[in-house]
Amino acid sequence: MSALRSLALLVTLCAVMASSALFERPLPASQPVQPPLSEMALGRLAFEDPLLSQSGLQSCASCHAASAGHAAPNSLAVQPGGVRLERRGLRAAQTLGYLATNGPFHFDAEGKANGGFFWDGRADSLAVQAAGPLLGETEMAHPSPASVAQAIGRTHWADAFKTLYGQRILDNPQAAFERLTQALARYQSDDPAFQSFSSKFDAVLRGQATLTAQEARGLELFNAPDKGNCAECHPSAKQPDGSHPLFTDFSYDTLGVPRNPAIPANSNPAHFDLGLCARPELRQRLDLCGAFKVPTLRNVARRPVYFHNGRFDSLREATLFYVQRDTHPQKWYPRGADGRVKIFDDLPQALHDNVNREPPYDRKRGQMPALSDAQVDDVVAFLHTLTDGWNAP
Ligand code: HEC
Numbered sequence: 436m437s438a439l440r441s442l443a444l445l446v447t448l449c450a451v452m453a454s455s456a457l458f459e460r461p462l463p464a465s466q467p468v469q470p471p472l473s474e475m476a477l478g479r480l481a482f483e484d485p486l487l488s489q490s491g492l493q494s495c496a497s498c499h500a501a502s503a504g505h506a507a508p509n510s511l512a513v514q515p516g517g518v519r520l521e522r523r524g525l526r527a528a529q530t531l532g533y534l535a536t537n538g539p540f541h542f543d544a545e546g547k548a549n550g551g552f553f554w555d556g557r558a559d560s561l562a563v564q565a566a567g568p569l570l571g572e573t574e575m576a577h578p579s580p581a582s583v584a585q586a587i588g589r590t591h592w593a594d595a596f597k598t599l600y601g602q603r604i605l606d607n608p609q610a611a612f613e614r615l616t617q618a619l620a621r622y623q624s625d626d627p628a629f630q631s632f633s634s635k636f637d638a639v640l641r642g643q644a645t646l647t648a649q650e651a652r653g654l655e656l657f658n659a660p661d662k663g664n665c666a667e668c669h670p671s672a673k674q675p676d677g678s679h680p681l682f683t684d685f686s687y688d689t690l691g692v693p694r695n696p697a698i699p700a701n702s703n704p705a706h707f708d709l710g711l712c713a714r715p716e717l718r719q720r721l722d723l724c725g726a727f728k729v730p731t732l733r734n735v736a737r738r739p740v741y742f743h744n745g746r747f748d749s750l751r752e753a754t755l756f757y758v759q760r761d762t763h764p765q766k767w768y769p770r771g772a773d774g775r776v777k778i779f780d781d782l783p784q785a786l787h788d789n790v791n792r793e794p795p796y797d798r799k800r801g802q803m804p805a806l807s808d809a810q811v812d813d814v815v816a817f818l819h820t821l822t823d824g825w826n827a828p
Pocket residue numbers: 482493494495496497498499514515516524526527528529530531534551552553554555561564565568569573574575619
Protein backbone atom coordinates (compact mmCIF):
# COMPACT_ATOMS: atom_id res chain seq x y z
CA MET A 436 0.00 0.00 0.00
CA SER A 437 1.41 3.39 -0.93
CA ALA A 438 1.98 5.96 1.79
CA LEU A 439 -0.74 8.08 0.23
CA ARG A 440 -3.29 5.28 0.34
CA SER A 441 -2.54 4.40 3.94
CA LEU A 442 -2.89 8.07 4.83
CA ALA A 443 -6.26 8.17 3.05
CA LEU A 444 -7.34 5.06 4.95
CA LEU A 445 -6.28 6.59 8.24
CA VAL A 446 -8.20 9.76 7.48
CA THR A 447 -11.31 7.73 6.62
CA LEU A 448 -11.00 5.67 9.79
CA CYS A 449 -10.65 8.80 11.92
CA ALA A 450 -13.67 10.32 10.20
CA VAL A 451 -15.71 7.19 10.93
CA MET A 452 -14.61 7.15 14.55
CA ALA A 453 -15.26 10.84 14.98
CA SER A 454 -18.73 10.63 13.47
CA SER A 455 -19.74 7.51 15.36
CA ALA A 456 -18.78 9.26 18.58
CA LEU A 457 -21.51 11.80 17.77
CA PHE A 458 -24.17 9.18 18.18
CA GLU A 459 -25.62 7.60 21.25
CA ARG A 460 -25.17 4.11 19.98
CA PRO A 461 -26.89 1.24 21.75
CA LEU A 462 -24.39 -1.63 21.83
CA PRO A 463 -25.70 -4.61 19.86
CA ALA A 464 -26.73 -7.30 22.32
CA SER A 465 -24.59 -10.41 22.09
CA GLN A 466 -27.32 -12.85 23.07
CA PRO A 467 -29.85 -13.83 20.40
CA VAL A 468 -33.34 -12.62 21.20
CA GLN A 469 -35.73 -15.39 22.23
CA PRO A 470 -38.76 -15.51 19.95
CA PRO A 471 -41.68 -14.95 19.82
CA LEU A 472 -41.76 -11.17 19.83
CA SER A 473 -44.60 -8.81 18.95
CA GLU A 474 -44.23 -6.77 15.77
CA MET A 475 -43.84 -3.65 17.91
CA ALA A 476 -41.04 -5.19 20.02
CA LEU A 477 -39.30 -6.37 16.88
CA GLY A 478 -39.66 -2.91 15.37
CA ARG A 479 -37.97 -1.45 18.40
CA LEU A 480 -34.96 -3.79 18.13
CA ALA A 481 -34.67 -2.94 14.44
CA PHE A 482 -34.96 0.80 15.15
CA GLU A 483 -32.07 0.67 17.61
CA ASP A 484 -29.73 -1.69 15.75
CA PRO A 485 -26.74 -0.13 13.95
CA LEU A 486 -26.16 -3.43 12.12
CA LEU A 487 -29.15 -2.51 10.00
CA SER A 488 -27.09 0.15 8.21
CA GLN A 489 -24.55 -0.55 5.48
CA SER A 490 -21.83 1.09 7.61
CA GLY A 491 -22.79 -1.03 10.63
CA LEU A 492 -22.49 2.17 12.64
CA GLN A 493 -25.85 3.86 12.36
CA SER A 494 -29.36 2.98 13.49
CA CYS A 495 -32.60 4.91 13.12
CA ALA A 496 -32.06 5.94 16.75
CA SER A 497 -28.69 7.52 15.82
CA CYS A 498 -30.67 10.30 14.14
CA HIS A 499 -33.87 9.93 16.17
CA ALA A 500 -32.93 9.51 19.83
CA ALA A 501 -35.61 9.46 22.53
CA SER A 502 -33.40 11.73 24.67
CA ALA A 503 -33.63 14.41 21.94
CA GLY A 504 -37.40 14.16 21.43
CA HIS A 505 -36.67 11.57 18.71
CA ALA A 506 -34.61 14.06 16.70
CA ALA A 507 -30.82 13.84 16.31
CA PRO A 508 -28.98 13.93 19.66
CA ASN A 509 -26.23 16.37 18.57
CA SER A 510 -26.11 19.94 17.38
CA LEU A 511 -25.11 19.21 13.78
CA ALA A 512 -27.52 20.76 11.29
CA VAL A 513 -27.34 17.64 9.11
CA GLN A 514 -26.22 14.18 10.14
CA PRO A 515 -23.41 12.00 8.80
CA GLY A 516 -24.44 8.90 6.88
CA GLY A 517 -23.40 6.72 3.97
CA VAL A 518 -21.32 3.58 3.62
CA ARG A 519 -18.50 4.93 5.82
CA LEU A 520 -20.44 7.78 7.44
CA GLU A 521 -18.52 10.00 5.03
CA ARG A 522 -21.60 11.76 3.59
CA ARG A 523 -23.79 14.52 4.95
CA GLY A 524 -27.53 14.88 4.50
CA LEU A 525 -29.46 17.90 3.23
CA ARG A 526 -31.97 18.44 6.03
CA ALA A 527 -32.22 18.27 9.82
CA ALA A 528 -33.48 14.99 11.31
CA GLN A 529 -37.16 15.40 12.14
CA THR A 530 -38.74 14.64 15.48
CA LEU A 531 -40.83 11.43 15.29
CA GLY A 532 -43.31 11.99 18.08
CA TYR A 533 -47.05 12.54 17.72
CA LEU A 534 -47.33 11.40 14.12
CA ALA A 535 -50.01 8.75 14.78
CA THR A 536 -52.77 10.92 13.27
CA ASN A 537 -50.66 12.28 10.41
CA GLY A 538 -52.08 10.88 7.16
CA PRO A 539 -50.90 10.82 3.54
CA PHE A 540 -50.08 14.08 1.79
CA HIS A 541 -53.13 15.81 0.28
CA PHE A 542 -54.66 19.18 -0.53
CA ASP A 543 -57.49 20.01 1.89
CA ALA A 544 -60.90 21.53 1.09
CA GLU A 545 -59.30 24.99 0.89
CA GLY A 546 -56.59 23.69 -1.44
CA LYS A 547 -53.87 23.84 1.22
CA ALA A 548 -51.11 21.23 1.40
CA ASN A 549 -51.39 18.91 4.41
CA GLY A 550 -49.99 15.66 5.82
CA GLY A 551 -47.40 13.24 4.50
CA PHE A 552 -44.05 12.26 5.99
CA PHE A 553 -40.68 14.04 5.65
CA TRP A 554 -40.24 17.82 5.66
CA ASP A 555 -41.87 17.82 2.21
CA GLY A 556 -44.51 15.13 2.84
CA ARG A 557 -43.31 12.90 0.00
CA ALA A 558 -43.92 9.57 1.82
CA ASP A 559 -47.52 8.50 2.36
CA SER A 560 -47.06 6.38 5.49
CA LEU A 561 -44.52 5.52 8.17
CA ALA A 562 -43.80 2.21 6.42
CA VAL A 563 -43.15 3.88 3.05
CA GLN A 564 -41.07 6.49 4.87
CA ALA A 565 -38.80 3.88 6.51
CA ALA A 566 -37.63 2.68 3.09
CA GLY A 567 -36.12 6.18 2.57
CA PRO A 568 -33.33 6.08 5.17
CA LEU A 569 -32.62 2.34 4.66
CA LEU A 570 -31.85 2.93 0.98
CA GLY A 571 -30.77 6.58 1.18
CA GLU A 572 -27.16 7.03 0.10
CA THR A 573 -26.52 9.74 2.69
CA GLU A 574 -28.22 7.71 5.41
CA MET A 575 -28.14 3.94 5.99
CA ALA A 576 -26.95 3.50 2.43
CA HIS A 577 -28.07 0.02 1.37
CA PRO A 578 -27.88 -0.45 -2.40
CA SER A 579 -31.03 -2.65 -2.47
CA PRO A 580 -33.72 -4.36 -0.39
CA ALA A 581 -31.66 -7.57 -0.81
CA SER A 582 -28.77 -5.90 0.99
CA VAL A 583 -31.16 -4.95 3.82
CA ALA A 584 -32.43 -8.54 4.03
CA GLN A 585 -28.81 -9.74 4.37
CA ALA A 586 -28.27 -7.21 7.15
CA ILE A 587 -31.34 -8.54 8.99
CA GLY A 588 -29.78 -12.02 8.78
CA ARG A 589 -26.72 -10.73 10.68
CA THR A 590 -28.65 -9.25 13.62
CA HIS A 591 -29.29 -10.89 16.98
CA TRP A 592 -33.05 -10.68 16.29
CA ALA A 593 -32.95 -12.55 12.96
CA ASP A 594 -34.60 -15.63 14.50
CA ALA A 595 -37.36 -13.56 16.05
CA PHE A 596 -37.92 -11.94 12.64
CA LYS A 597 -38.30 -15.38 11.02
CA THR A 598 -40.59 -16.65 13.76
CA LEU A 599 -42.88 -13.67 13.20
CA TYR A 600 -42.88 -13.51 9.40
CA GLY A 601 -42.04 -17.06 8.30
CA GLN A 602 -38.90 -19.22 8.42
CA ARG A 603 -38.15 -18.64 4.69
CA ILE A 604 -38.84 -14.88 4.78
CA LEU A 605 -35.22 -13.86 4.22
CA ASP A 606 -35.16 -15.90 0.99
CA ASN A 607 -37.59 -13.32 -0.42
CA PRO A 608 -35.70 -10.04 0.09
CA GLN A 609 -38.50 -7.79 -1.12
CA ALA A 610 -41.00 -9.37 1.28
CA ALA A 611 -38.46 -9.25 4.13
CA PHE A 612 -37.82 -5.56 3.39
CA GLU A 613 -41.53 -4.76 3.46
CA ARG A 614 -42.04 -6.64 6.75
CA LEU A 615 -39.14 -4.72 8.26
CA THR A 616 -40.60 -1.33 7.28
CA GLN A 617 -43.96 -2.51 8.64
CA ALA A 618 -42.35 -3.42 11.99
CA LEU A 619 -40.55 -0.06 12.14
CA ALA A 620 -43.84 1.73 11.46
CA ARG A 621 -45.65 -0.36 14.10
CA TYR A 622 -43.06 0.55 16.72
CA GLN A 623 -43.43 4.26 15.99
CA SER A 624 -47.21 4.25 15.92
CA ASP A 625 -47.88 1.89 18.84
CA ASP A 626 -45.12 2.44 21.39
CA PRO A 627 -46.38 5.03 23.91
CA ALA A 628 -42.86 6.51 24.04
CA PHE A 629 -43.68 8.31 20.77
CA GLN A 630 -46.91 9.85 22.03
CA SER A 631 -47.07 9.72 25.79
CA PHE A 632 -48.94 13.01 26.46
CA SER A 633 -46.99 13.14 29.73
CA SER A 634 -45.79 16.76 29.73
CA LYS A 635 -46.53 19.33 32.40
CA PHE A 636 -48.94 20.99 29.96
CA ASP A 637 -50.88 17.69 29.66
CA ALA A 638 -51.06 17.54 33.45
CA VAL A 639 -52.44 21.10 33.40
CA LEU A 640 -55.08 20.11 30.83
CA ARG A 641 -56.03 17.19 33.11
CA GLY A 642 -56.39 19.61 36.03
CA GLN A 643 -53.48 17.99 37.88
CA ALA A 644 -51.00 20.88 37.74
CA THR A 645 -50.88 24.63 37.24
CA LEU A 646 -48.58 26.71 35.09
CA THR A 647 -46.24 29.19 36.80
CA ALA A 648 -47.07 32.85 36.22
CA GLN A 649 -44.37 33.08 33.54
CA GLU A 650 -45.50 29.90 31.73
CA ALA A 651 -49.11 31.13 31.80
CA ARG A 652 -48.06 34.48 30.27
CA GLY A 653 -46.12 32.51 27.65
CA LEU A 654 -49.17 30.43 26.72
CA GLU A 655 -51.28 33.56 26.37
CA LEU A 656 -48.69 35.21 24.10
CA PHE A 657 -48.32 31.95 22.13
CA ASN A 658 -52.07 31.98 21.45
CA ALA A 659 -52.79 35.70 21.00
CA PRO A 660 -53.36 36.46 17.27
CA ASP A 661 -51.77 39.92 17.62
CA LYS A 662 -48.77 38.63 19.61
CA GLY A 663 -47.00 35.30 18.87
CA ASN A 664 -49.92 33.91 16.87
CA CYS A 665 -48.08 30.61 17.18
CA ALA A 666 -51.26 28.57 17.75
CA GLU A 667 -52.39 29.50 14.23
CA CYS A 668 -50.06 26.76 12.92
CA HIS A 669 -49.09 24.99 16.17
CA PRO A 670 -52.60 24.48 17.74
CA SER A 671 -52.58 24.48 21.55
CA ALA A 672 -56.25 23.84 22.42
CA LYS A 673 -57.93 20.54 23.20
CA GLN A 674 -59.58 19.07 20.13
CA PRO A 675 -63.40 18.72 19.92
CA ASP A 676 -63.18 15.04 20.93
CA GLY A 677 -61.30 16.03 24.10
CA SER A 678 -57.92 14.78 22.87
CA HIS A 679 -54.89 16.85 23.75
CA PRO A 680 -53.39 19.26 21.19
CA LEU A 681 -50.51 18.14 18.97
CA PHE A 682 -48.98 21.60 18.42
CA THR A 683 -49.01 20.99 14.68
CA ASP A 684 -51.81 20.90 12.15
CA PHE A 685 -49.54 19.06 9.64
CA SER A 686 -49.85 22.00 7.25
CA TYR A 687 -47.04 23.67 5.30
CA ASP A 688 -45.57 27.14 5.29
CA THR A 689 -42.71 29.19 3.90
CA LEU A 690 -41.03 31.03 6.75
CA GLY A 691 -37.92 32.35 5.01
CA VAL A 692 -35.57 30.66 7.49
CA PRO A 693 -32.02 31.97 6.83
CA ARG A 694 -29.67 29.82 4.78
CA ASN A 695 -27.44 27.56 6.85
CA PRO A 696 -23.78 27.60 5.77
CA ALA A 697 -23.18 24.52 7.98
CA ILE A 698 -24.93 22.35 5.36
CA PRO A 699 -22.17 21.21 2.96
CA ALA A 700 -24.52 21.32 -0.08
CA ASN A 701 -25.01 25.05 0.57
CA SER A 702 -21.42 25.83 -0.38
CA ASN A 703 -22.82 25.77 -3.92
CA PRO A 704 -24.60 29.16 -4.24
CA ALA A 705 -26.90 27.67 -6.90
CA HIS A 706 -28.21 25.01 -4.50
CA PHE A 707 -31.55 25.78 -2.84
CA ASP A 708 -33.71 23.39 -0.83
CA LEU A 709 -37.13 24.31 -2.21
CA GLY A 710 -39.20 21.96 -0.01
CA LEU A 711 -42.62 21.09 -1.45
CA CYS A 712 -42.03 22.27 -5.03
CA ALA A 713 -38.85 20.19 -5.28
CA ARG A 714 -41.05 17.11 -5.46
CA PRO A 715 -41.28 16.05 -9.12
CA GLU A 716 -45.10 16.00 -9.13
CA LEU A 717 -45.30 19.51 -7.59
CA ARG A 718 -42.62 21.13 -9.75
CA GLN A 719 -45.20 23.36 -11.48
CA ARG A 720 -46.46 24.70 -8.15
CA LEU A 721 -44.02 27.57 -7.73
CA ASP A 722 -46.32 28.96 -5.02
CA LEU A 723 -45.28 25.98 -2.84
CA CYS A 724 -41.54 26.58 -3.15
CA GLY A 725 -39.87 27.06 0.21
CA ALA A 726 -42.75 25.44 2.14
CA PHE A 727 -41.96 22.81 4.77
CA LYS A 728 -44.18 20.80 7.11
CA VAL A 729 -45.10 22.35 10.46
CA PRO A 730 -43.35 20.26 13.15
CA THR A 731 -44.99 19.47 16.48
CA LEU A 732 -43.67 21.63 19.30
CA ARG A 733 -44.08 18.79 21.80
CA ASN A 734 -40.62 17.93 23.19
CA VAL A 735 -39.20 20.87 21.25
CA ALA A 736 -36.97 21.90 24.18
CA ARG A 737 -35.13 18.57 23.85
CA ARG A 738 -34.17 19.09 20.21
CA PRO A 739 -30.66 20.43 19.64
CA VAL A 740 -31.41 22.16 16.30
CA TYR A 741 -34.47 23.79 14.76
CA PHE A 742 -36.15 24.14 11.36
CA HIS A 743 -35.68 22.04 8.19
CA ASN A 744 -32.12 23.28 7.75
CA GLY A 745 -31.14 23.16 11.42
CA ARG A 746 -30.28 26.86 11.22
CA PHE A 747 -30.89 27.59 14.93
CA ASP A 748 -29.60 25.73 17.94
CA SER A 749 -31.51 27.55 20.65
CA LEU A 750 -35.22 27.77 21.24
CA ARG A 751 -34.88 31.41 22.21
CA GLU A 752 -33.18 32.26 18.90
CA ALA A 753 -35.81 30.31 16.96
CA THR A 754 -38.58 32.27 18.70
CA LEU A 755 -36.77 35.62 18.32
CA PHE A 756 -36.47 34.91 14.61
CA TYR A 757 -40.27 34.82 14.31
CA VAL A 758 -40.79 38.24 15.85
CA GLN A 759 -37.67 40.02 14.56
CA ARG A 760 -37.37 38.59 11.04
CA ASP A 761 -38.90 41.70 9.48
CA THR A 762 -38.19 44.29 12.17
CA HIS A 763 -34.46 43.52 12.45
CA PRO A 764 -33.54 41.64 9.25
CA GLN A 765 -29.86 42.53 9.65
CA LYS A 766 -29.77 40.22 12.70
CA TRP A 767 -30.75 37.18 10.65
CA TYR A 768 -29.53 37.64 7.09
CA PRO A 769 -26.07 38.41 5.68
CA ARG A 770 -25.17 41.55 3.74
CA GLY A 771 -24.34 41.42 0.06
CA ALA A 772 -21.31 43.09 -1.59
CA ASP A 773 -23.37 46.29 -1.92
CA GLY A 774 -23.91 46.39 1.84
CA ARG A 775 -27.65 45.62 1.59
CA VAL A 776 -29.20 42.93 3.76
CA LYS A 777 -30.04 39.88 1.63
CA ILE A 778 -33.40 38.91 3.12
CA PHE A 779 -34.77 35.38 2.62
CA ASP A 780 -31.32 34.34 1.41
CA ASP A 781 -32.26 30.64 1.26
CA LEU A 782 -34.77 31.24 -1.55
CA PRO A 783 -34.16 32.54 -5.08
CA GLN A 784 -35.29 36.19 -5.40
CA ALA A 785 -38.17 35.30 -7.75
CA LEU A 786 -39.82 33.22 -4.99
CA HIS A 787 -39.71 35.78 -2.17
CA ASP A 788 -43.45 36.49 -2.48
CA ASN A 789 -44.10 32.97 -1.11
CA VAL A 790 -42.80 33.96 2.30
CA ASN A 791 -45.44 34.17 5.04
CA ARG A 792 -46.57 37.69 6.09
CA GLU A 793 -49.17 36.85 8.73
CA PRO A 794 -48.61 37.87 12.36
CA PRO A 795 -46.10 37.86 13.93
CA TYR A 796 -44.62 38.53 10.47
CA ASP A 797 -46.73 41.65 9.84
CA ARG A 798 -44.21 44.28 10.97
CA LYS A 799 -41.82 46.48 9.06
CA ARG A 800 -38.18 47.24 9.50
CA GLY A 801 -37.50 49.30 12.61
CA GLN A 802 -40.98 48.75 14.14
CA MET A 803 -41.47 47.14 17.56
CA PRO A 804 -41.39 43.32 17.34
CA ALA A 805 -44.67 41.55 18.17
CA LEU A 806 -43.01 40.19 21.34
CA SER A 807 -40.48 41.98 23.57
CA ASP A 808 -37.36 40.10 24.69
CA ALA A 809 -39.01 39.39 28.06
CA GLN A 810 -42.12 38.10 26.30
CA VAL A 811 -39.97 35.80 24.16
CA ASP A 812 -38.58 34.40 27.42
CA ASP A 813 -42.17 33.80 28.57
CA VAL A 814 -43.03 31.89 25.37
CA VAL A 815 -39.86 29.81 25.71
CA ALA A 816 -40.76 29.02 29.34
CA PHE A 817 -44.14 27.83 28.11
CA LEU A 818 -42.54 25.69 25.37
CA HIS A 819 -40.54 23.92 28.10
CA THR A 820 -43.84 22.69 29.59
CA LEU A 821 -44.32 20.55 26.45
CA THR A 822 -41.52 18.13 27.39
CA ASP A 823 -42.79 14.61 28.12
CA GLY A 824 -41.95 12.69 31.28
CA TRP A 825 -42.92 15.46 33.67
CA ASN A 826 -43.31 14.50 37.31
CA ALA A 827 -45.20 16.54 39.86
CA PRO A 828 -42.60 18.13 42.16
C1 HEC B 1 -28.63 9.87 8.98
C2 HEC B 1 -29.72 10.28 9.83
C3 HEC B 1 -31.02 9.51 9.75
C4 HEC B 1 -31.22 8.15 9.91
C5 HEC B 1 -30.18 7.07 10.11
C6 HEC B 1 -32.65 7.96 9.88
N1 HEC B 1 -33.29 9.16 9.71
FE1 HEC B 1 -35.27 9.48 9.73
N2 HEC B 1 -35.01 11.39 9.14
C7 HEC B 1 -33.77 11.97 8.94
C8 HEC B 1 -33.94 13.22 8.20
C9 HEC B 1 -32.82 14.15 7.77
C10 HEC B 1 -35.33 13.37 7.97
C11 HEC B 1 -35.99 14.47 7.14
C12 HEC B 1 -35.64 14.15 5.67
C13 HEC B 1 -36.39 14.94 4.62
O1 HEC B 1 -37.32 15.67 4.93
O2 HEC B 1 -36.01 14.81 3.44
C14 HEC B 1 -35.97 12.20 8.59
C15 HEC B 1 -37.35 11.98 8.62
C16 HEC B 1 -37.95 10.87 9.20
C17 HEC B 1 -39.38 10.70 9.38
C18 HEC B 1 -40.47 11.68 8.98
C19 HEC B 1 -41.10 12.38 10.17
C20 HEC B 1 -42.20 13.34 9.75
O3 HEC B 1 -42.67 14.14 10.58
O4 HEC B 1 -42.62 13.34 8.60
C21 HEC B 1 -39.56 9.45 9.95
C22 HEC B 1 -40.88 8.81 10.33
C23 HEC B 1 -38.25 8.86 10.11
N3 HEC B 1 -37.28 9.76 9.68
C24 HEC B 1 -38.01 7.57 10.59
C25 HEC B 1 -36.78 6.93 10.45
C26 HEC B 1 -36.59 5.49 10.58
C27 HEC B 1 -37.67 4.48 10.87
C28 HEC B 1 -35.25 5.26 10.39
C29 HEC B 1 -34.52 3.92 10.35
C30 HEC B 1 -34.96 3.00 9.32
C31 HEC B 1 -34.62 6.55 10.18
N4 HEC B 1 -35.58 7.53 10.20
C32 HEC B 1 -33.26 6.73 10.00
C33 HEC B 1 -32.56 11.46 9.35
C34 HEC B 1 -32.33 10.12 9.59
